[in-house]
Amino acid sequence: MSSITLLYIILAGILALAIALFQYYKNEKSMSVLNMLFLFLRFISLFSILLLLINPKFQQVKLSIEKPNLVIAVDNSNSMEHLGQSKKVSNLVENLYNNQDLKEKFNLQFYSFGAQLKPLDQLTFDENQTNINASFNQLSQVYKQTIAPTIVITDGNQTYGSDYAHSHYKQPIYPVICGDTINYVDLKIEQLNVNKYAYLKNKFPVEAILIYNGDASITSKFVVTNGSAVVYNETVNFSKANNSKTLHFSLPANSVGVHVYKATLEPLKSEINTINNSKNFAVEVIDQKTKIALVSEVIHPDLGAFKKSIESNEQRFVSILTVNDAISQINDFQLFILYQPNYKFNKLYEALNAENKNRFVVVGTKTDLNFINKINPGYTYEITNQTESYQAAFNRNYTPFLIDDLDFESFPPLNTHYGMANFSVPFETMLTKTVNGISKNSPLLATFETGSRREAVLFGENIWQWRSQSYLNSKSFQGFDDFIGKLVQYLGTNKLKSRLNVEYQSFYYGNSNVIISAEFFDKNYIFDGRESLKITVKDTKTAFSKTFPLILNTTNYQVDLSSLPPAEYNFTVSATNEKITSSGHFKLLEYNVEQQFLNADVLKLQQLAANTSGKTYFVDHTEKLVNDLLQDDRFATIQKSHKNSLPLIDWKYLLIIIAVSLSVEWFLRKYNGLI
Numbered sequence: 001m002s003s004i005t006l007l008y009i010i011l012a013g014i015l016a017l018a019i020a021l022f023q024y025y026k027n028e029k030s031m032s033v034l035n036m037l038f039l040f041l042r043f044i045s046l047f048s049i050l051l052l053l054i055n056p057k058f059q060q061v062k063l064s065i066e067k068p069n070l071v072i073a074v075d076n077s078n079s080m081e082h083l084g085q086s087k088k089v090s091n092l093v094e095n096l097y098n099n100q101d102l103k104e105k106f107n108l109q110f111y112s113f114g115a116q117l118k119p120l121d122q123l124t125f126d127e128n129q130t131n132i133n134a135s136f137n138q139l140s141q142v143y144k145q146t147i148a149p150t151i152v153i154t155d156g157n158q159t160y161g162s163d164y165a166h167s168h169y170k171q172p173i174y175p176v177i178c179g180d181t182i183n184y185v186d187l188k189i190e191q192l193n194v195n196k197y198a199y200l201k202n203k204f205p206v207e208a209i210l211i212y213n214g215d216a217s218i219t220s221k222f223v224v225t226n227g228s229a230v231v232y233n234e235t236v237n238f239s240k241a242n243n244s245k246t247l248h249f250s251l252p253a254n255s256v257g258v259h260v261y262k263a264t265l266e267p268l269k270s271e272i273n274t275i276n277n278s279k280n281f282a283v284e285v286i287d288q289k290t291k292i293a294l295v296s297e298v299i300h301p302d303l304g305a306f307k308k309s310i311e312s313n314e315q316r317f318v319s320i321l322t323v324n325d326a327i328s329q330i331n332d333f334q335l336f337i338l339y340q341p342n343y344k345f346n347k348l349y350e351a352l353n354a355e356n357k358n359r360f361v362v363v364g365t366k367t368d369l370n371f372i373n374k375i376n377p378g379y380t381y382e383i384t385n386q387t388e389s390y391q392a393a394f395n396r397n398y399t400p401f402l403i404d405d406l407d408f409e410s411f412p413p414l415n416t417h418y419g420m421a422n423f424s425v426p427f428e429t430m431l432t433k434t435v436n437g438i439s440k441n442s443p444l445l446a447t448f449e450t451g452s453r454r455e456a457v458l459f460g461e462n463i464w465q466w467r468s469q470s471y472l473n474s475k476s477f478q479g480f481d482d483f484i485g486k487l488v489q490y491l492g493t494n495k496l497k498s499r500l501n502v503e504y505q506s507f508y509y510g511n512s513n514v515i516i517s518a519e520f521f522d523k524n525y526i527f528d529g530r531e532s533l534k535i536t537v538k539d540t541k542t543a544f545s546k547t548f549p550l551i552l553n554t555t556n557y558q559v560d561l562s563s564l565p566p567a568e569y570n571f572t573v574s575a576t577n578e579k580i581t582s583s584g585h586f587k588l589l590e591y592n593v594e595q596q597f598l599n600a601d602v603l604k605l606q607q608l609a610a611n612t613s614g615k616t617y618f619v620d621h622t623e624k625l626v627n628d629l630l631q632d633d634r635f636a637t638i639q640k641s642h643k644n645s646l647p648l649i650d651w652k653y654l655l656i657i658i659a660v661s662l663s664v665e666w667f668l669r670k671y672n673g674l675i
Contacts, residue, residue: 005056012050016043034672041665048658052649060644068147068635070106071171072096073135074123075154075178077114079597081125085178088619089153090123092176096151101630105637109148111135128562130154131161136169143171149635152608153619155179156601165607172634173614176622179600185214187238187265188276196505199315200287203250210245210265212238221266222247226259236265253285258506258587276597280589282507290316290492295326295348296339298366305464306337309484312477316488323348330355335492337361340461342368349375358454358491364461365415378448378455379427382419389413390433390460392444398430400447401490406479409434411469414444414460421459425450433459447490454491499523500533500582502573503556507587514561514588518550518573520580532576533557540568566590 020043024035074093080086093110102108110120113135114127132154139150150169153176158164190209198204208222217239224232231252236245251261260282267274294306307318321329323344326336330351337360338345352359363372365387373380392408408431420442427448433440447456470480504516516535522528533550546564550557550573566588574581602616609616617625629635648654 005054008054009051009056012054013047016046016050019046034668037668038665041661041668044661045658045665048654048661052654052658055647055649057645057647060646062642062644064640064642066638066640067105067107068149068637069109069143070102070629070635071109071111071139071143071148071150072120073111073113073117073139073150073152073154074120075114075130075132075152076112076123076125077127077130077157077159078125079130079155079157080178083155083179083597083600085155085619086123086125089178092153092619092622093120093123096626099626102626105630105635111139130157130159132156132158133162133164133167136164136167139171140169147171147635147638149174149614149629149632151176151625152605153178154605155597156605157597158601163604165604165611167608167611169612171612173608173612174625174629175605175609175614175616176619176625177600177602177605177616178619179597181600181602181618183213183599184272185216185268185270186273186276187212187218187220187268187271188273189263189265189279190244192263192279192281194281194283196282196284196507198253198283198285200253200256200285200289202253204253204283205248205250206232206281208247208249208263210236210238210247212243214238214243215240218268220268223264223266224251225262225264231261251283253283256285256287258282258284260507260587260589273597280509282587282589284506290335290488291333292316292318292335292337292488292492293326293329293333294318294320294337294339295323295345296320297323297342297344298340300339300364300461301464302362302461303339305467306339306484309467309477309481310488312481313485316485327351330357334358335360335488340364340367341371342366343371345371346375349377356451356453359456360487360491361455361457362461362463363416363457363459365417366461367417369417376424378425378450379421379423379457381417381421381459384418386418387415388418388435389415390435390440390444391437392431393434393439395429395432398428400428401486403430403483403486404479406470406483407473409437410473412462412465414458414462414466416460421446421457423448447487456487456491498582500573500575500580502582502584504571504584504586506585507589509589512562514564514586516550516559516561516571516573517553518557518582519555520557520575527555531578533573534576535559535561535571535573537561537564537569537571540570542567561588564588 020039023042024039072093074089080089096102097108097110112118112120112123113130113132115129115131117135117138132152139148149172151174155178156175188211190211193207195204206224210222212218217237219235219237222234222236223230232249234247234249236247238245260280262278262280264278267277271277292310294303296303303320307320310316310318319333327348335358336352338348339362341349341361361377363381369381369383373383391413392411394405394408396405420440423446425448427443427446429443429446431443431445433442433444444460445456445458447454449455467477467480471477499521501519502516503518508514518533520528520531520533529552534547535550536545536547538545548559548561550559568587570583570585572581572583606616608614615628
């Protein structure tokens with residue numbers, strides 16, 4: 001309270017007393033006991049009211065005791081079970097939890113970690129991945145402003161993530177090392193690098209990294225099998241100085257589908273851990289070689305432009321054919337590009353319709369429009385006997401597949417017949433005709449579907465100039481080639497647009513998350529988040545089946561099937577409210593990265609303790625751990641004082657005093673007939 005406030009209080013007391021005396025003091029004879037009581041009550045009322053007006057503030061000091069936190073993070077991964085440390089760890093955690101001295105000095109906080117940090121509920125040692133560094137990052141956010149020494153009970157074996165030995169965690173860390181520290185003789189497959197996909201009739205590369213831990217020179221054999229067949233083998237030699245090998249080899253892709261391989265490094269007789277001598281890997285062989293017939297009866301630079309763009313993808317091959325050659329080879333191609341057709345194309349159209357082949361038609365100045373209108377392929381074109389040059393405007397609302405705007409408005413105009421196309425079937429406009437920047441509301445490039453057949457039509461020639469302009473704009477043909485490639489990919493399949501699209505991989509490794517996602521669309525093909533989707537998975541060998549719900553995740557539905565055991569599964573995703581389903585097949589390969597370790601990573605845990613001013617302990621010798629924590633002066637209990645400024649107006653008893661004094665004065669005056 002300031003001196004000026006104290007002065008105001010004194011003046012308030014004098015003023016309240018003066019007013020009370022003025023009202024009740026007449027002379028000495030009038031000062032009866034009753035009048036003196038009235039004077040006192042009036043003084044109390046006036047002084048209290050004046051105090052409220054002055055509203056002095058008083059300082060309130062509260063003391064609190066704040067104990068430091070003791071964070072105990074326990075490795076809950078499968079490697080702890082594999083190294084035979086689970087029972088020791090459980091006993092240690094129980095002893096720490098029941099230690100009364102620790103509870104008196106610290107606030108004990110228990111966590112478990114594997115792939116993620118979680119509050120400790122129960123130790124199961126079933127986590128398939130370990131990311132120690134991510135756990136430190138999360139703890140650093142929680143205990144940023146407090147003292148929190150951290151006990152980490154782990155074998156130190158991390159399967160993914162940044163190096164935890166150089167973590168930016170600011171608290172002292174006390175690693176409790178679990179696992180054997182003796183270096184045993186060991187051979188293991190450290191890593192296998194292979195692409196997920198390979199093309200039919202090609203060879204796919206495989207890289208194998210092999211590690212040897214031992215002093216003697218040894219010889220082993222590396223074998224790769226597919227089922228019971230050996231597809232590759234090689235003898236490898238190791239020594240103490242030459243303790244690693246990197247093998248590069250190729251395997252043939254002879255048939256379409258998912259092929260599972262097993263790589264094995266023959267174990268030594270003295271090896272203790274032979275699990276890490278084998279690894280499974282898989283490759284999906286796909287036949288994406290698309291043969292495309294470019295049919296034309298005229299010579300034009302567009303033919304070369306189409307061929308170069310399409311064949312920029314090595315899995316596509318273009319043959320430039322005449323009409324007669326195309327008819328004789330109609331079953332050899334997945335897609336036909338009909339360049340400026342005329343009456344010579346009549347039999348080819350009949351053959352294409354009979355085989356229900358997809359097609360891409362280019363209409364130019366040499367196209368016979370009477371023939372186009374007669375065969376009625378889903379559209380007709382207005383005949384004016386005049387030509388016109390049209391530029392392109394990109395339609396951002398085009399939905400059949402995703403394409404990028406290549407700045408089509410900067411491309412040179414295409415030449416074609418003057419007029420408009422009239423479609424008799426539903427169609428999607430990709431590019432719109434414009435003249436001098438004014439839209440003609442007519443498609444320049446459009447796609448449509450007739451039953452299970454897909455078609456596209458380009459109303460213009462000289463597309464070779466577009467490819468050249470694309471190179472001038474971006475110094476690369478890639479953008480234009482990708483544009484043509486996506487169009488060819490769309491036309492190269494008869495897959496109908498589905499309202500339920502499921503995205504999944506053909507195979508998953510046992511240590512990865514098995515995530516399957518789905519998109520559900522309404523009848524206008526707009527994403528619908530109101531539907532309930534479920535997936536039923538069935539083991540192809542045991543017929544075991546289980547149903548899971550798919551969870552809505554903003555723009556799709558997802559389900560995590562990581563709990564399934566390794567096997568081969570068929571699945572069906574179905575909508576609850578509508579009879580729409582989608583099926584698939586995947587393999588879950590057996591692999592547990594946590595079982596690849598033989599020892600605890602002592603050096604890294606010791607480095608972690610040194611970098612954070614902590615200390616390491618072994619799980620069999622933790623007697624000093626508690627004593628060191630209790631005696632460390634850095635973790636002292638802190639007494640904190642909190643000073644609060646309380647205004648008098650918040651003191652409710654003063655209002656009670658005012659009400660009581662006024663009420664008593666009024667009651668006494670009334671009782672004595674003075675009112």
